[in-house]
Amino acid sequence: MTTIVLASASPRRAELLRQIGLSFRVCPADIDETPGSGESALHYVERLAREKALAAKLAEPGAIVIGSDTSVVLAGRILGKPRNRQHAMGMLRELSGATHQVMTAVAIASVNDCEARVAVTDVRFRPLSGEEIAAYVATGEPMDKAGGYGIQGRGGIFVEELRGSYSAVVGLPLQETAELLAAAGCPVWQTWNRSQESNNE
Numbered sequence: 072m073t074t075i076v077l078a079s080a081s082p083r084r085a086e087l088l089r090q091i092g093l094s095f096r097v098c099p100a101d102i103d104e105t106p107g108s109g110e111s112a113l114h115y116v117e118r119l120a121r122e123k124a125l126a127a128k129l130a131e132p133g134a135i136v137i138g139s140d141t142s143v144v145l146a147g148r149i150l151g152k153p154r155n156r157q158h159a160m161g162m163l164r165e166l167s168g169a170t171h172q173v174m175t176a177v178a179i180a181s182v183n184d185c186e187a188r189v190a191v192t193d194v195r196f197r198p199l200s201g202e203e204i205a206a207y208v209a210t211g212e213p214m215d216k217a218g219g220y221g222i223q224g225r226g227g228i229f230v231e232e233l234r235g236s237y238s239a240v241v242g243l244p245l246q247e248t249a250e251l252l253a254a255a256g257c258p259v260w261q262t263w264n265r266s267q268e269s270n271n272e
C-alpha cells in the first residue's frame with residue numbers, strides 16, 4: 072500500500088484528513104511563502120501548494136504527498152496570517168460587513184506527476200464591532216490563521232453566508248483532495264474497510 076504524506080504543519084488539515092478516514096504521515100514543508108510581484112491570488116495558492124508537496128516529496132520519494140495553501144482574498148488582495156495582534160485587528164476590521172474569498176489549493180505529488188486544484192469560497196461577514204474584534208483577537212485564535220479568523224472556532228459567529236466548500240475554508244477542500252487521490256491511484260473509499268478493521272469501536 073502506498074504511503075500518504077501530508078506536507079503540512081496545520082493541525083486543521085490533519086484533522087480533516089482523519090475525518091475522511093485516511094491514514095497518513097505528517098512531514099511539514101518549510102518553503103518561502105513570499106508572493107511574486109503582481110502574482111494573482113489564485114496562482115499564488117496553487118504555486119505554494121505545489122511547492123509544499125514537492126518539497127516533502129524530496130524526503131519521501133515513494134509516497135503520495137499532499138500539499139495545500141489557504142489565503143483570504145479581499146478585493147483581489149491577499150491577506151495571509153496576521154503578523155501580530157494589531158495586524159489581526161486591522162484584517163478583521165476590513166473583513167467586517169464585507170464578502171471575501173477563501174482560496175485553498177491542494178496539490179498531490181505522486182510518482183512522476185503533481186496535480187493541483189483550487190477551491191474558491193465566498194464568505195460574507197456581518198458587521199463586527201470594535202469591542203468584539205478586540206475580544207476575539209485577545210483569545211489568540213486569529214494568530215495562526217489566514218485572514219485572522221477560524222470559521223471552525225469562535226470566528227464561526229462572524230459568518231453570515233458561505234458559498235463554496237466549508238472544508239476548504241478550514242484548510243483543505245475534501246472533495247477535490249479525494250478526486251486527486253483517486254487520480255493518483257488511491258481512492259479514499261478503498262481505504263475505509265482497512266481502517267475500520269483497526270478502528271472499530
Ligand SMILES: Cc1cn([C@H]2C[C@H](O)[C@@H](COP(=O)(O)OP(=O)(O)OP(=O)(O)O)O2)c(=O)[nH]c1=O
Binds near residue numbers: 143220241
Ligand atoms: C480562513 C481560515 C484559515 N484557517 C487556517 C488554515 C491554515 O492552517 C491557515 C492558513 O495558512 P497556510 O499557510 O495555508 O498553512 P499553515 O502555515 O497553517 O500550514 P502549512 O503551510 O504547513 O500547510 O489558516 C483556519 O483554520 N480557519 C479558517 O477559517
